Amino acid sequence: MLFNKKIAFIGAGNMGEALLGGLLTAKLTDPANIIATDIRPERLQDLQNKWKIRTSLDNRQAAQDADVILLCVKPQTISEVLAQLKGIIRGEQLVISILAGITTDTITYALTGKNPVVRAMPNIPAVVQTAATAICMGKFAQEEHRLIATRIFQSIGQVEVVAETQMDVVTGLSGSGPSYIYMIIEALSDGGVLMGLPRDVATRLASQTVLGSARLVQETRIHPAVLRDQVTTPGGTAIAAIKELEASGLRPMLIRAVETATRRSKELSELLKQENGLE
Ligand SMILES: NC(=O)c1ccc[n+]([C@@H]2O[C@H](COP(=O)([O-])OP(=O)(O)OC[C@H]3O[C@@H](n4cnc5c(N)ncnc54)[C@H](OP(=O)(O)O)[C@@H]3O)[C@@H](O)[C@H]2O)c1
Structure with missing residues (x-):
């Protein structure tokens, strides 16, 4: 075509x-x-x-x-x-x-x-x-x-x-999204280093975990919450970590990040129009 x-x-x-x-x-x-x-x-x-x-x-x-x-x-x-x-x-x-x-x-x-x-x-x-x-x-x-x-x-x-x-929402979610994910990869890697892994190994494991988890969502089309439940063993390590993530507000934090970036995208768009004399 x-x-x-x-x-x-x-x-x-x-x-x-x-x-x-x-x-x-x-x-x-x-x-x-x-x-x-x-x-x-x-x-x-x-x-x-x-x-x-x-x-x-x-x-x-x-x-x-x-x-x-x-x-x-x-x-x-x-x-x-x-x-x-x-x-x-x-x-x-x-x-x-x-x-x-x-x-x-x-x-x-x-x-x-x-x-x-x-x-x-x-x-x-x-x-x-x-x-x-x-x-x-x-x-x-x-x-x-x-x-x-x-x-x-x-x-x-x-x-x-x-x-x-x-x-503007797209800009706040996927346009700016890679920067949020880089922070997550970096922080996961830091966690690995804190607990004794070499930095390069920790970063490779963290980034591959993000990549693989995303591919599983895309290829199975299973809701992420269901996939999370599937890897959460009763009394196990994942649920212990999930308790920490919930207590620290990971979910509302990411929701607010997209909300704030969307608002900022709108503001910047208006500023750009004014500064460049565009209609
Ligand atoms: N990067 C992203 O993640 C991303 C995501 C979504 C959308 N965008 C959009 O993509 C656009 C480009 O972003 P980018 O990251 O590719 O920026 P970039 O690397 O700076 O590319 C813009 C290119 O245009 C050249 N240029 C400047 N003035 C020009 C002119 N008058 N005529 C022809 N070429 C000119 C620049 O040359 P010099 O380097 O010599 O100035 C530069 O090579 C932006 O409008 C941005 O909003 C970017």
Whole structure:
């Protein structure tokens, strides 16, 4: 489906490269169909050497001939980038944005006023093709655009389709989520070290435990509470530890973390609009 589509990556940092790398590794497209831009020539040279794609320092030139334009710059530079693209972009070109806090309407109306726009929120495990991405559709995005966007983000992990009003929650849960999980892995490793394990062994055991437990939830689709009960022997070690976790408020703590991050995402989105004079 993507094979003949020309795809322009506007901004090719961590996320841009993870995405184009995902597409090429999954053989969803050919390097000749991809062009990536950046403001640093040496960055573009690296990308060209590694992925054999075309590159350009000129966002307008890159976007001009593309069927799909993927906006992967930082939100702070979006007004400048949209101003560059306005005027050369055509109404039928699909624009996909991964910028946190920038709405589909903002992008649509800063361009032709009728482009199909898909907004996505991936997360950092994209670099190892294990991202959790949520996408939402702009006013003019149709089923074919949803399918294209889904296919692109499936090359770096799993995809959920949500309403745009839910994108702040997505940011608070899966967008920022890796940082919570890194703290959990680090703390589990600390526990292992406290009780006598070497650091490297403790970190490998902690991270594999998180990975394996998550895979079991995904592959069995059994409710996590049922899986927890299955490994909780009466009078055993797990229930003794669970008592500590409950007493220390692990659950409300994580719920509040998602709630707070969601609120902060909303605030930042508003600030971004004001600071960049966006609608
Ligand atoms: N990283 C995440 O976990 C994550 C998760 C979800 C969504 N996102 C979103 O993904 C976007 C990119 O994040 P990232 O982590 O990939 O950031 P990044 O590594 O800083 O990538 C942005 C790239 O765009 C380049 N750039 C700057 N101005 C440009 C311009 N005018 N035209 C073309 N390229 C330009 C930057 O070059 P320089 O480095 O030289 O400035 C950089 O290489 C952000 O909007 C963020 O909200 C990120």
